[in-house]
Amino acid sequence: MAAQGAGSKVQWTICWALIPADVPILKDDLYAQAYGKISRDDIRDYLALLLREARIFIHRIKRPGIKPATAYCQTPPKESPESDPDTDDKEPDESDIEDDPR
Numbered sequence: 067m068a069a070q071g072a073g074s075k076v077q078w079t080i081c082w083a084l085i086p087a088d089v090p091i092l093k094d095d096l097y098a099q100a101y102g103k104i105s106r107d108d109i110r111d112y113l114a115l116l117l118r119e120a121r122i123f124i125h126r127i128k129r130p131g132i133k134p135a136t137a138y139c140q141t142p143p144k145e146s147p148e149s150d151p152d153t154d155d156k157e158p159d160e161s162d163i164e165d166d167p168r
Contacts, residue, residue, distance in 0.1 A: 077104050081112040082121060082140075090125040090137035113138065 084099050085091060091099075100109050116122040123142045126134035 077108060078112040078115060080104060081109055082116055085116075085122050085138050085140055087140040090127065090139040090143075092127065093136045093138065096138060 080103055081100065084096060097106060097109065100106075104112065113122070117124065122138050122140055125137040125139050125143045127137050128134050
């Protein structure tokens with residue numbers, strides 16, 4: 067893991083500053099922007115630190131035919147339209163009622 071000194075704090079704040087507040091940045095684009103400022107190994111450690119502290123969030127960007135791309139943003143992802151909108155309500159409805167097993 068990256069060194070834990072004064073220089074370390076400066077570097078992770080540089081990493082955090084490269085991550086947009088409102089529009090996710092693709093991981094490869096983030097690495098390209100950090101090139102020359104932070105080593106590739108250290109940026110992974112700083113991303114992990116920022117994720118653990120909930121300062122940044124992972125966004126999955128859908129791509130046709132291949133797995134989603136990883137992107138980072140300072141705001142959490144919005145709920146996807148594919149998620150089940152009924153998962154957090156307390157009222158029973160058709161999707162909550164089981165078939166009668168008799």
